[in-house]
Amino acid sequence: MSDNKLVRGTMLLTGATFTSRFLGLIYILPFTMLVGQQGNALYQYGYLPYSILLSLATLGVPMAVSKFVSKYNALDDYVTGQRLFRSGVIFMTITGFIAFLVLFIMAPTVAGWVLPAGDSSGNSHSDVVFTIRMVSIALLIMPGMAVFRGYFQGFHSMGPTAASQVIEQFARILFILVTAYFVLQVFGGSIGLAVGLATFGAFIGGLGSLLVLFYFWKKRKAGIQKQIRESKKDYQLPLSSMYKELIAYALPLSLVGLAIPLFQAIDLFTFNDAMTEGYGANAGQAETAFGAFSRTTHALIMIPVALATAMSVNLIPSITKANTNRDLESMHGLITKSFQIILFFTIPAAFGLAILAIPAFASLYGLEDLEIGGMILSYYAPAAILFSIFAVTAAILQGMNRQKYAVIGLCIGLFFKLVLNYWLISSFGAVGGIVATIIGYTLAIGFNIWAVGKFAAYQYMQIGKHAAIILGITAVMAVSVYIVREGGMVVFDTTGQFGFVVILAFGVLIGVLLYFILSIRAGVAEKVLGNRFSFTKPRR
Template sequence: MANGSLLRGTLILTLATFISKTLGLIYIFPFTAMVGQQGLALYTYGYLPYTILLSLATMGVPMAVSKFVSKYRALGDYETGYRLFRSGIVVMAVTGFVAAAALFLLAPVMAGWIISNPDELEGNQMSDVVFTIRMVSIALLIIPAMSIVRGFFQGYQSMGPTAVSQVVEQIVRIVFILASAFLVLYLLEGTLGTAVGLAVFGAFIGGLASAAVLWMFWRRRREGILADVRASTVQHNLSYQTMYKELIAYALPLSFVGLAIPLFQFVDLFTFNDLLQAGGYSQGEAETAYGVFAQSAHKLILIPMALATAMSINLIPSITNAYTEGSREHLHHQMTQAFQIVLFLTIPAVVGLSVLALPAFGTLYGFEDLGTGSTILRHYAPVAVLFALFSVSAAMLQGLNEQKYAVAALIIGVVVKLGLNVWWIGLFGPLGAVYATAAGYVAAIAINFWALRKTADYAFGHLVKRSILFVSMAAAMAAAVWVVREGAVEFFGFSGWSDAFLVLVFSVAAGGLLYFVLSYRTGAAGEVLGSRFAFLRRPPRS
């Protein structure tokens, strides 16, 4: 396939991923309005174990299958890729069934770990947690098998099936979530547990829609693919054992590092509520704080991380090429650019989000849990920088074929998180989980940076200097935002949604404008983004 077509396919897949993630953020606002923070906590009780098991069941399969099929196509052996495709669907169907059965049967045990001290008068009931976990487990029957199909199409450099199926899956899932919650709570006057249980069942409904899309693509392309298989010029005649050994070698590192955020959240799932209740919180108070931490605030801080990471990750192929070609200077330049993009975009975003936590949370989630929500968001926002740095540094290590360090870093980070969670939640309440997450990521990033220094001989001196500049500009921006925020509160008041919205809009506009001016005047914007946006390059002084 021509480079232009490959680039177009990559852009299509990137756009589809961005659309899916954006939709995944937007729906949480109306959903929260219907079910509240305790409803979000219940939703997370089911969805997080599902996410972990789904990742374990698929093990990074789409990318691994894509790499496997693409490799043997290039060698003229279409049959080997097709054999993997046919057998892989069966294997993934079996692993999906095992994962679904395990999650369904273990639901009562897991529910007991999540809320070991249920309050019959306040908080989610044990039966609701079991129901929610079991409802989402059904999606595991279908989603893993689809990963093989998506990976197979991608191996043919055809990104359309994956892109379209992802977007359709997300749209159908979200429509089902919101419609079922509204139907149960407002039309049928049902319980919160029933509404959330049906909402997580949306994962299965979305999976069915996605499978239907993939089936349509397969019907249209089946004859052409089979013609390629019959025309294979080379046949490696690999055994199934050899094929899957190679596939797992591709998949495991991709799967494990991609589990970073869910694994950290998994620690909180089984420790957060019990530790808070041991410290004197009621179950309802603990679950409200957990809903904010695991969903409401978490969704918001992922926005700057996602934007920055998406732009920087695009540099990973060039980093791999530079490393393969032995061009050390180009390799270091590309690594610096990737890190700079992350820091340039995330630092001001998280600083602004921290300063504007009160109006931001009030505007997006309402005033009911404003105190708890804004406090957690204010302290949690800076952790987005760590999320992004770990993601990009781990991707670099994968590009350098040194993913073993990223895996080790993640394991150590999770262990640090677990140990500090037990200690710090007792000391700091809900904020202890935030601080423990930050400490775990700092440990993991430190190992990644050490590995990059060792394997790529990368020096961080210039990056440190640029980071100081970005922090200085963000600090100036924060001061200005604080002044504008206080002035807007005095002028508009802060007694309702419209007030919070106006305060937020004026503050964001002022902060964004000042950061842009500062970054342009200092030349930072031109250095970081000038290759993508030429207008940011400041003309030389005459």
């Protein structure tokens, strides 16, 4: 796969993922106005266990199927991938049903784990149970849908995944907002009822996504069938061998795909107790901080991570093909291009968001919880860089059939997150949870980078120079954005939301323009995005 194809495929998925994340960010504003930060916390109490069960139910299937199909397609055997696809849809539907039963039945137990004991200032046990059970219904269709996405990706076709992601998010968000509004504003229902019913939007979104994938399947079925008929080989693998190979891919992929949910799960089960018992907050204060930490600010920092998510999906089949063909030169080129793109976009985005944390939070979520939300966002924003680098390094290892090293790296990070989390939150409040996450991810990334360098015989010197230039440009941009922010706080009225919106707009505009101008002049943009910027380089 050429660099241009990698960029095109990545940008297609990035556009879809950015759109999905942007929609997911924007809707939180009216949703927060309806249900508040404690309502956001309640939403997370249901959604985080669902995310974990979904990942376990799908077992990393989209990327595993993508890797499997890409491998056999590269060997001119299209029949094997087709057989896996057909049986996989049935198998994953069964695992989804099992996951639904587990989460639905275990809801009362999970609710007891996450709520502070003996404190009535937060959400009720029954509300958490209802929320978990409503979101669990989506598990009936999501795993089967994952097979469709993985199959298309195995053909290096990212359009179906991109379109289905956007439709899924749009349908989910529309249902969430309409449901919450009608329950609270029209029928005068409780926040617990509104949030619980809103989580059913996960099922509605999945249904919309599945319809889109069916459309693409019908449209492309004839072309795929032609490739299958013209296959030069048929390894005639029995289903047992196919699934053994798939599971060997999928289990590590599943665990790595669970990285962020598992880190958040540690917070889910320790945050409230650490805040109430160690830090001295009441349940309401703890849930407000948890809602800001795990949902509202997390949604913001995940926008820069969208690029890494798209890159990971695109990288695995590409690295797999290069690895299967033993094309080390192509593999090195893919690794270099991936790091260049990730660092170019995520470093300035993360630091810019950290500096503009207060106006960003105020603009999107209002002034009610600005102090805690702005503070959390300012500390949490740099974690976007770590999330991105981990996703890309893990994808590279997976494409090289070194999945176990990505899992080892993740386990190292989770171990330190688990060990440090309660103590740091008890000592420093919500910031302690952020620090524990950053420490865990840093250690995981360090291990992954070592493994990529060792098993791909990859030298990081070129990337190091690239990163140093980006950091220098980002530092100049950060100082400028800081000056704009401080000046705006003096000039504009910050007693209302509009003043923060203006400050945010000016800060983003200045930061983006300055960064791209400097990166173009330094030649960094040309390396990442191609020679379309070469005319701006200084003449010698």
